[in-house]
Amino acid sequence: MSGFLGEFLGTMVLIVLGTGCGAAINLKKSYAKGESWLYVSLAWGMAVTFGVYVAANFGSQGHLNPAVTIGFACFGFFPWSQVLPYLAGQFLGAFVGALLVMVQYYPHFKASKNAEEGNxxxxxxxxPAIKNNVFNFLSETIATFIFVFALLNLGDFDKGLKPLAVGLLIMVVGQALGGTTGFALNPARDWGPRFAYTIMPVPNKGGANWAYAWVPMFGPLAGGIIAAALQAVLK
Structure with a gap:
């Protein structure tokens, strides 16, 4: 239960701060509307940092990401017996985090009538910035590979100041590699909020683009597994 609870609370914090940034820069009448990609990358980096701190304090390793959990488990860096509780916490935490952002920005969703107005x-x-399924998949695979491979070489990344290093890693991955697909890196981060947007009564909402959703699911999983495989071979 500590693994589930830590991953649930940590991922919830991650998504509130990360997708909260998405709402802040997009929705009408928000003070932050129109802020830069640097703003986005930094916000997601700090969202991960504080998500890891919360998760670690409640007894998990602060994965917050199925690509990390499954990649680690495939090559002996994490026990398979803990995979399902971690995944359940991650997806549920992401869903609840998105709900909180919907409540926080409800008047702004009402004020933003369509996608052209940021909703x-x-x-x-x-x-994707440019829709090309093959290259979109490769973008997510490469970005997640770099992220997870660097993460594996941080050691116990939930200890001391290392969560800050994880946040800085997310930030630079976003700045360097996120311009193609928005750097999901994380199936739970994408699918939990996407599902919440699909089923919840968000004012003036559009489609959830599930036709694309396989890319942020399987691209990060592939990248995480490849990174863990390389680490296992080299170590």
Whole structure:
């Protein structure tokens, strides 16, 4: 239960801060509307940092990400017996985090009548800058590979100041590699909020673009597994 609870609370914090940034820069009459990609990358980096701190304090390792959990488990860096509780916590935490952002910005969703005014699933989930399924998949795979490989070489990344290093890693991955697909890196981060946007009564919402959703699911999983495989071979 500590693994589930830590991952649930940590991922909830991650998504509130991350998708909250998405709402802040997109929705009408928000003070932060129109802020830069640097703003986005930094916000997501700090969202991960504080999510890891919360998760660790409640007894998990602060994965917050199925690509980390499954990649680690595939090559002996994490026990398979803990995979399902971690995944359940991650997806449920992401869903609840998105709900909180919907409540926080409800008047702004009402004020933003359509996607052109900033009200779209892009607040909660990723999409490609240029739609090309093959290269979109490769973008998510490469970005997640770099993220997870660096993470594996941080050691116990939930200890001391290392969560801050994880946040800085997320930030630079976003700045360097996130311009193509929005750097999901994390199936729970994408699918939990995307599902919440699909089923909840968000004012003036559009489609959830589930036709694209396989990319932020399987691209990060592939990247995480490849990174853990390389680490296992080299170590």
């Amino acid at each position: 779209s699933v892009g607040i909660f989930a990723t999409g």
